Amino acid sequence: MISVRVPASTANLGSGFDCMGIALKLYTEAKFEETDSGLEINILDSSRDFLPCDDTNYVYRAMKRVFDKAGKYPKGIRITSHTDIPITRGLGSSSASLALGLCGANELIGTPFSHEELLQIAYDIEGHPDNVTPAFFGGFTVAVNHHNRVIYTKTEVPENIRFAAMIPEFYLATKRARGILPKTVLHKNAAFNIAHAAYFASAAAKGDFSAFDVGVKDKIHQKYRFELIGSAEFIIRSAKRYGAMCGYLSGAGPTIISVVDKNHDEFTKKMKGLIATNLKNWKLVMLEPDNTGVVITHHD
Ligand code: HSE
Numbered sequence: 001m002i003s004v005r006v007p008a009s010t011a012n013l014g015s016g017f018d019c020m021g022i023a024l025k026l027y028t029e030a031k032f033e034e035t036d037s038g039l040e041i042n043i044l045d046s047s048r049d050f051l052p053c054d055d056t057n058y059v060y061r062a063m064k065r066v067f068d069k070a071g072k073y074p075k076g077i078r079i080t081s082h083t084d085i086p087i088t089r090g091l092g093s094s095s096a097s098l099a100l101g102l103c104g105a106n107e108l109i110g111t112p113f114s115h116e117e118l119l120q121i122a123y124d125i126e127g128h129p130d131n132v133t134p135a136f137f138g139g140f141t142v143a144v145n146h147h148n149r150v151i152y153t154k155t156e157v158p159e160n161i162r163f164a165a166m167i168p169e170f171y172l173a174t175k176r177a178r179g180i181l182p183k184t185v186l187h188k189n190a191a192f193n194i195a196h197a198a199y200f201a202s203a204a205a206k207g208d209f210s211a212f213d214v215g216v217k218d219k220i221h222q223k224y225r226f227e228l229i230g231s232a233e234f235i236i237r238s239a240k241r242y243g244a245m246c247g248y249l250s251g252a253g254p255t256i257i258s259v260v261d262k263n264h265d266e267f268t269k270k271m272k273g274l275i276a277t278n279l280k281n282w283k284l285v286m287l288e289p290d291n292t293g294v295v296i297t298h299h300d
Contacts, residue, residue, distance in 0.1 A: 006293075015193045024092075039054070062097070139293070199214050225249055234278075
């Protein structure tokens with residue numbers, strides 16, 4: 001039996017649309033076993049109420065891509081999964097499921113592919129590498145489609161920062177949040193994002209993550225998406241007033257993330273007070289960065 005654990009991730013970080021992401025210590029995991037025949041999927045968390053347990057299951061579909069590419073198939077498969085990553089909230093749940101299935105399948109058939117090759121398969125399925133790259137490798141990653149090949153850089157994220165995730169009860173499908181974006185952007189807005197993302201990434205690569213307030217500035221996607229998420233700008237303004245370095249839309253949303261110091265008691269107290277009085281269908285989850293990515297364990 002093989003177990004695989006994959007972290008959540010926060011993508012875009014404001015300016016780095018479709019390329020930057022950070023892995024977070026919140027996990028989806030599964031045990032994969034070869035059986036004599038058939039497919040058995042057991043989901044051990046509340047997502048079992050709406051996720052399919054047949055061959056249309058997303059984790060299984062990812063596995064099938066690996067089997068088809070390798071031309072190798074186990075006789076039967078049992079998947080037992082559990083996730084703590086909220087689904088469709090902008091915390092990389094689908095990328096984590098994808099990485100989970102790809103890694104589980106790869107291990108079941110004797111690891112024909114490297115994780116770099118699995119990342120490429122994930123990118124081909126997902127279409128943007130900003131969540132799948134930190135899901136595989138952990139840390140802060142910048143991923144680029146270079147001649148149809150995903151290449152990336154990884155930087156360790158310091159342990160002294162926390163990601164204050166404000167997660168609403170409602171979903172926002174990535175497809176919808178991408179669908180409302182304009183088809184073209186102004187040259188000056190593209191230049192603005194490139195400058196802010198490059199500045200943040202080059203500071204971070206030297207270990208300086210203090211430029212988050214610069215990194216999250218963006219003119220190409222957040223303002224359109226904020227219209228789909230009432231309270232987003234109010235949350236960001238409040239978080240900054242309570243001492244956060246910044247606030248941004250995590251991935252395609254609807255989760256809003258603020259970056260704070262690891263000594264965040266005062267911030268947390270104020271944020272929880274705000275939730276109690278003004279934001280009743282939101283919750284605050286404090287998350288640490290994950291610098292490890294996928295963890296695979298073989299059991300006898
Ligand atoms: N970069 C994606 C988007 C995030 O903003 O639509 C989801 O992976």
